[in-house]
Each structure stands twice: as C-alpha cells, then as structure tokens.
Amino acid sequence: MFAFIHFLAFLIVTGYAVYLFAHLVYSRIVFIKLGRKANLKVDIKQRLQEFLANVFGHKKLLKDPKSGIMHLILFYGFIILQLGAIELIFKGFLKGFSYPIGAAHRYFQLSQEITAFLVLVAIGYAFYRRYIEKLPRLKRGFKAGLVVFFLSTLMLSIFFTLAFERLWLLAEVQQQANFVVYAPISSLLATLFSSVSVTTAAVLFYFFWWVHLLILLSFLVYVPQSKHAHILFAPINIAIRDTKPAGQLTSIDFSDETLETYGVGQIVDFRQNQLIDLYACVECGRCTNSCPASHTGKTLSPMELIVKMRDHLTEKGAAITSRSPWLPEFAFQQTTATQLAKAKNARQTFNVNLIGDVITEEELWACTTCRNCEDQCPVANEHVEMVIDLRRHLVLTEGQMPSEAARYFQNVERQSNPWGISRRERINWREQREDIEVSTVQEIDQFDYLFWVGSMGSFDQRSQKIAQSLAKIMNAAGVTFAILGNEERNSGDTARRMGNEFLFQQLAEENIAILQKYNVTKIITIDPHIYNTFKHEYPEFGLKAEVYHHTELILQWLKEGRLKLTKTVEEQVAYHDSCYLGRYNEIYDIPREILRAVPGVHLLELERNRDDSMCCGAGGGMMWLEERQGTRVNEERTEQALAVNPTAIGSNCPYCLTMLSDGTKAKDVEQQVKTLDIAEIVEKAL
Known part of the structure; x- marks a missing residue:
C-alpha cells in the first residue's frame, strides 16, 4: 500500500x-x-563558435575569474548531477537501485559526490560574495537568498539520501557502516548516524528523497519566473543573437509606407x-x-x-x-x-x-x-541598440529631445557640422601650417588615399592639429592623398546614435555619391566614429571602399620603413583606448605598437584598459549634450589616467582628446600633463 x-x-x-x-x-x-x-543572417559557423565559447567555455563569464570559475562549477556540476538525479529517483521505487554498469559504478558514484561537494562549495562562495563581501553589483534580498536555499538544500539532500540508503541496506544484512573511498561524503554521514535502526534509516531515506524531489521540482517551477530564466533563454540568446558587426545598427526602411511610427x-x-x-x-x-x-x-x-x-x-x-x-x-x-x-x-x-x-x-x-555593458554581458544582451531604437522613437515620432540635440541636428542639416559654422570654412585648417602639403580632389588627378578629415578635424581648433600632424606624416611617408575640402559633409554617425536615422541616411547617401564621383577606393580618417560608420554602416548604402583608421596605416608605414622616427620624445604616456576603435573594432595593439616604436616614449596602462576601457563621455552624442546628473564622465576618466602619473595622456580619437583635455583643465593639471593624439606623438619623432 x-x-x-x-x-x-x-x-x-x-x-x-x-x-x-x-x-x-x-x-x-x-x-x-x-x-x-x-x-x-544565416551564419551557422560563427554562431556555433560563439555558442561553444560563451555557453560551454564561459568566455565572457571568465572576465571576472572568481565568479566565472564559480559559475563554471555550477554549470557543469548540474549537467553531471542530472545523471545522478535520475538514478536517485529510481532508488525511491527500486530498493538499492544503481545503474547496471558493473565495477564502473563506484567511479560514477565518486564523481557524483565530488561534483555535489564542489557545487555546494560554489554556492557557499556565491553566498559569501553576495551577503558577506557585499559586491555592489549583486542584489541582496529574499529572491537571491531563495536560490541559495534551493541549491544548497538540493545538494545536502543528495548526501543524506545516499547516506540513509546505505544505512538501510547495511542494517538489513547486519553490516557496520564504515568509510568508503568512492562514496566519501555519504559514507561518512552514514558512519555518524550508524546507531539508527533499520526502520529509522528507511524513513529518513524516504524523507530526504522527497526533500530532494520537492526542491528539484520547486526550483524547476521557479526558474521561468525568476532571473534564473537565463538557464533556458541565455543559450538561445547567444545562439540567435544578431551577428552583424558590433558597430552596425539596424536601419529603418523609410520607403516602407506601412510604417506609422519610427523606432x-x-x-x-x-x-x-x-x-x-x-x-x-x-x-x-x-x-x-x-x-x-x-x-x-x-x-x-x-x-x-x-x-x-x-x-x-x-x-x-x-x-x-x-x-x-x-x-x-x-x-x-x-x-x-x-x-x-x-x-x-x-x-x-x-x-x-x-x-x-x-x-x-x-x-x-x-x-x-x-x-562596455554589452562587452561584459555573459548572455549576449545588446543594450545599446535598444537604447538607440528608443531614442529614434523620441526623435522621429515624438519630436522630443534635449534642446542641445535639436540644435545639433539643425546645425548639421544647415551647415553639415555641429557648430553651424559656414561649410565654406571646412578647408581652412590646411592653411594654418606652411610645412604641410594638402591637396583637394579638385587640385590633384590621382591619389592613393582620400583623407576624410571629419567635422572635428575641420572645425575644432584642437582637433585640427591632429589632422595637420597626420598630413605631415603622410607627406613624410611619401603618400599621395587628397581631401574633399568644402565638398565633405558630416558623416552622420553621431546623428544616427542620437536617434535621427533619417538625417544619417540622407548624409550617407550624399557622401557616398561624392566618393563615387571621385572614384575613391581607399579612405583614411582620424576619427574612430567615422571609421566605424564608413566601415560597417555605409556599405549597406552603397559604399565600396577600403576604410582605415590613421593608426593602422601609421604602423604599416613604420614597418615598411617609409617613416623614420629619429627624434626622442621623452614622455610617460597613459594610453586611453577609445570605445569605437577598441570595443567596436577590436583594435588594441596597433596604437600600443606605435607608441613603443617612438624613441623615449614609455607606455603606461590604465587600470581600466583595452576591452574594459572606460568611455571618455563623448559617445552617443554626449559630446554635444549637457551632463545634468552626477559627476562628469570625462573627469572620472581623467582621474583614472592621472593615477598612473603620466606626463601625457595619449588617445586615438578627436572626441576623446577633447574630453580628456577638458578633464585635465578641470583638474588644473593641463600644464603638467599634456593630451596628445598618437599622430601628434609620431610627428614629434619625425
């Protein structure tokens, strides 16, 4: 019965x-x-590689080695323990049941107990990080504690079920419980409770068997309606995430007349x-x-x-x-x-x-x-495009945006630059130095590279020096190049990330038409934002040209011997990785190789560097918007750079350079610590 x-x-x-x-x-x-x-896109090979690396290899999780290893134990632990869970359920109906694998079963049992113990240790460490160490990023409360209770109770119930099963079976044949190497934990528990009777052992076996089953099923029901739904959805999310380049946004089809709203x-x-x-x-x-x-x-x-x-x-x-x-x-x-x-x-x-x-x-x-959020996310969430989609709705459908954003769009629409300066002044930067030769596409018949100067390099006084330094470098390397001059327009990259997709597409089509008019096949730029947009986003609208960031070609020319760095530049350079060259395009080593090649330069690494580099605060249109909450991002990043005691802060982006320059001024150290683009540092060594 x-x-x-x-x-x-x-x-x-x-x-x-x-x-x-x-x-x-x-x-x-x-x-x-x-x-x-x-x-x-149907790109099974890339998806499979990313799936294996991030689901089974825990690539992203291991960026934090401590929690990564902890999760690795939990992940593989639960996979291994599923075999043991099935056997344990059968034990509740078939007394003394074990898989019919002969002598190999003892090793199976050993693997189960060791795994359960390691999972219990990992859960204990998770409890420590959340409730004792109190990591700020981890939530504390009933739900988080409930999971610790579920998992720790589940592991303990395994040990006690096996221990009392052992006592039950041994008592019937009148054998004394003792320590067994291949069942180290359950046999030790059995030894501690060896004085219980056969009936008590049987009752306790079924008690802990039901505890194990109820906890297992409760957790099963709890998972989909908690944050642990990631157990089900994270592998799927990684497998079917959008595999387009990180720097490419999904376009709006403005020719689709069925669209009633945008974004x-x-x-x-x-x-x-x-x-x-x-x-x-x-x-x-x-x-x-x-x-x-x-x-x-x-x-x-x-x-x-x-x-x-x-x-x-x-x-x-x-x-x-x-x-x-x-x-x-x-x-x-x-x-x-x-x-x-x-x-x-x-x-x-x-x-x-x-x-x-x-x-x-x-x-x-x-x-x-x-x-940085996406780069750190272990489940491949893509926060940035969601934010931009929401911005698109505000800008294109609701017409709501900060006043600075509205002014930015207006200036770009009228004069094709953020300041509203006359577009006829776009070429003036080349007249400020007599030691550089810069020709426009109208003044030269053939050229190797089209130098896309960008709005920052053309109009911003500080960024003009970067453009001039690159021109000097190309002159020294014997590179034939030209600029569009006053025919160049804003690239539209910032407008797109501020939500004005319509303006971006309009500018992209106009710029591509100009580039095709002059048969441009190679483009070089000092701006990682333009580099990213031209390389990953313009091809969708018809651009067929190779796109280079200036650091890529400077290193190439150094290796080819076209550039000779003969002067010593005595600087302790704290190098700042820009987001759009680094995380968006994974270019980390090239700028560092250039700096190491400059005589006298000593490269300093910030605590947050490479793929964990902190933003300067200018991206996503923030260069043109007021920060009305908290402290300024550029000042925080500047403090991080100053912490390594540099004589100069190096960057590869005119936006970063502007923000870091403002940061040194805010910290009142602009006289002691220079801010320099890599092109400026290389020019000093020519």
Whole structure:
C-alpha cells in the first residue's frame, strides 16, 4: 500500500510541476513572439563558435575569474548531477537501485559526490560574495537568498539520501557502516548516524528523497519566473543573437509606407531577438558595474533598463494573451497583487507608456553607446541598440529631445557640422601650417588615399592639429592623398546614435555619391566614429571602399620603413583606448605598437584598459549634450589616467582628446600633463 501511495504521489507532484513549468515557459515564448520578426543572417559557423565559447567555455563569464570559475562549477556540476538525479529517483521505487554498469559504478558514484561537494562549495562562495563581501553589483534580498536555499538544500539532500540508503541496506544484512573511498561524503554521514535502526534509516531515506524531489521540482517551477530564466533563454540568446558587426545598427526602411511610427515606442515594437535579451538577463550587474553613466551617478543602469522592460513585457504580454505569468498563484499572491493586477486590467496596462512610465528620457539620453555593458554581458544582451531604437522613437515620432540635440541636428542639416559654422570654412585648417602639403580632389588627378578629415578635424581648433600632424606624416611617408575640402559633409554617425536615422541616411547617401564621383577606393580618417560608420554602416548604402583608421596605416608605414622616427620624445604616456576603435573594432595593439616604436616614449596602462576601457563621455552624442546628473564622465576618466602619473595622456580619437583635455583643465593639471593624439606623438619623432 505504501508503495502505491508513494508512486501515485510522485506522479501527481511531478506531473503538476512539469505542467506549471511548461505553461510558464510557453507563456514567455508567446510574449516574445509579440515582437517584430527578426531578419537574422544565416551564419551557422560563427554562431556555433560563439555558442561553444560563451555557453560551454564561459568566455565572457571568465572576465571576472572568481565568479566565472564559480559559475563554471555550477554549470557543469548540474549537467553531471542530472545523471545522478535520475538514478536517485529510481532508488525511491527500486530498493538499492544503481545503474547496471558493473565495477564502473563506484567511479560514477565518486564523481557524483565530488561534483555535489564542489557545487555546494560554489554556492557557499556565491553566498559569501553576495551577503558577506557585499559586491555592489549583486542584489541582496529574499529572491537571491531563495536560490541559495534551493541549491544548497538540493545538494545536502543528495548526501543524506545516499547516506540513509546505505544505512538501510547495511542494517538489513547486519553490516557496520564504515568509510568508503568512492562514496566519501555519504559514507561518512552514514558512519555518524550508524546507531539508527533499520526502520529509522528507511524513513529518513524516504524523507530526504522527497526533500530532494520537492526542491528539484520547486526550483524547476521557479526558474521561468525568476532571473534564473537565463538557464533556458541565455543559450538561445547567444545562439540567435544578431551577428552583424558590433558597430552596425539596424536601419529603418523609410520607403516602407506601412510604417506609422519610427523606432520603438512600445515593448512589442522590439524585434523578437531583442525581447529574448530581457528573459536571458541574469541580473549579475556586470553591465551596470562597467557603465560610465551609472559609474558617475546618472540614473541609467543597463541592468535595471533590461529588468524594467522584462517586467513590462511580462505584464503587457499577460494582458494581450490572457495567460498568467506567475504560477502557482497561491505562492505568488504578493506578485499577483502588485504586478498581475495590471495584466488583468487591460485598459490600465495598455495605457502604460514604455518611455515615461517604464523608462525615463533621462536614462536614454545618459547612454554614451560605449558598449562596455554589452562587452561584459555573459548572455549576449545588446543594450545599446535598444537604447538607440528608443531614442529614434523620441526623435522621429515624438519630436522630443534635449534642446542641445535639436540644435545639433539643425546645425548639421544647415551647415553639415555641429557648430553651424559656414561649410565654406571646412578647408581652412590646411592653411594654418606652411610645412604641410594638402591637396583637394579638385587640385590633384590621382591619389592613393582620400583623407576624410571629419567635422572635428575641420572645425575644432584642437582637433585640427591632429589632422595637420597626420598630413605631415603622410607627406613624410611619401603618400599621395587628397581631401574633399568644402565638398565633405558630416558623416552622420553621431546623428544616427542620437536617434535621427533619417538625417544619417540622407548624409550617407550624399557622401557616398561624392566618393563615387571621385572614384575613391581607399579612405583614411582620424576619427574612430567615422571609421566605424564608413566601415560597417555605409556599405549597406552603397559604399565600396577600403576604410582605415590613421593608426593602422601609421604602423604599416613604420614597418615598411617609409617613416623614420629619429627624434626622442621623452614622455610617460597613459594610453586611453577609445570605445569605437577598441570595443567596436577590436583594435588594441596597433596604437600600443606605435607608441613603443617612438624613441623615449614609455607606455603606461590604465587600470581600466583595452576591452574594459572606460568611455571618455563623448559617445552617443554626449559630446554635444549637457551632463545634468552626477559627476562628469570625462573627469572620472581623467582621474583614472592621472593615477598612473603620466606626463601625457595619449588617445586615438578627436572626441576623446577633447574630453580628456577638458578633464585635465578641470583638474588644473593641463600644464603638467599634456593630451596628445598618437599622430601628434609620431610627428614629434619625425
């Protein structure tokens, strides 16, 4: 009779849990499918490589070695323990059951106990980091503690179930419990409880067997409706993420007459692959921890941005589909009262504005588009394009933007530069130095490279010196080059990231027409933002040319012997990696090789460097917007550079140079610490 009731209870409990799990997972899939369909590239090889590297290799997670190793143990631990869990369930119905693998079973049992022990240690370390060390990026509270309880209880129940099974079986044959090498933990526990009777051992075996089963099933049901949904959605997110270059945004088709709005104004306006990001988020806080806006006291937190949109999608999805997102409801009464109430009131839910009620405009305009959040994210979430999609809605559909942004767009539209200076003055920078030769495309028949000077190099007095230094370097290397002069327009890269997609596309088409007019095949620029846009975004609109950042060609000319660095430049250079050359295009070593080649230069590395380099604060249009919250990003980055005691701060970007120069002025050290572009440092050594 006991066996029948036991088996029936198992079927009822397990069946109910599996039903709840399936309902919850399917509900979230239905919510995701409310979004627009994604037109993803079919590039199986790249996807497979990234999947293996980040899911099974934990490449991103191991950027933080401590938590990475901890998660690696948990990940592989649970894969290994699934085999043991199946055997343990069978033990509840077949007394003394074990896999029929002969003598190999002892080694299987040893692997299970060692793995369970390591998982328990990893859980203990997770508890330590969250509640004792209290890492700022990690949330603390009931939900986080609940997972620690689930997993630690699950591991302990394995040991106690095996221990009392051992005592039960040994007592029946009247053998004394003793320590066994291939069952080190369960046999040790059995030895400690060796005085219990056969009946007590049997009762305790079934007690811990049920504890193990109930915890396992409870965790199964809890996973889809918690941050641990990443167990299900993160591998999918990594496998089907958009594999276009990091620096390429998805375009709006303005010829599509069915579009009534532009950008994302409602959660369901996101593409389905973007909505998977929301459920893939593990709330680890790495994105927020690395975000320059969050780091300097702005309201933007990339993690909270994702979490708020995830909760909003769940509420709106429940309202649209009438599917309950929280089960069983009696266990989520508070959640049901506070969150599900909106879902049941469709009118109230539909009246919630994504921008305004869920996300504030201040959050969106604080983003520098540096991609540090994405680079740190272990589940391949793409925060930046979501922010830009939301900005597009504000700018193109609502016509709402900061006054500085409106002025920027107006100046670019009228004079094709951010300051509104007459476009006829774009060529004036070359007249300021008599020792450089710079020809326009109208003045020269043939040239190797078209030097795209950009608005910063053409109009900004400080950045003009970078353009002049590069011209001097190209003259010294015997390189034939030309500029468009007053025919050059703004590249539109900043306008695009500020949300004005229409202006960007207009400028792109005009610029490409000019480049085709003069049969340009190779372009060099001093601006990583222009470099990124020309290399990754302009080809979609018809550009067919090789694009180079000036550091790439300077190093090439040095290796070819076309440049001779004979003068000593005695500088301790703290090198700052710009976001758009570094994280966007993975160029880290080239600038460093150049600096090492300059006689007298000693390269200093900042604490945050390479792919973890902190943004200067100019990206995403922030160069032209006021920072009204917290401290200035450029001052924070300047402090980081000054911490290594440099005589100069080196960069590869006119925006970075401007921001860092302002930073040294704010810190009152501009007389002691210079700010120099790599081209300027190389020119000093010619």
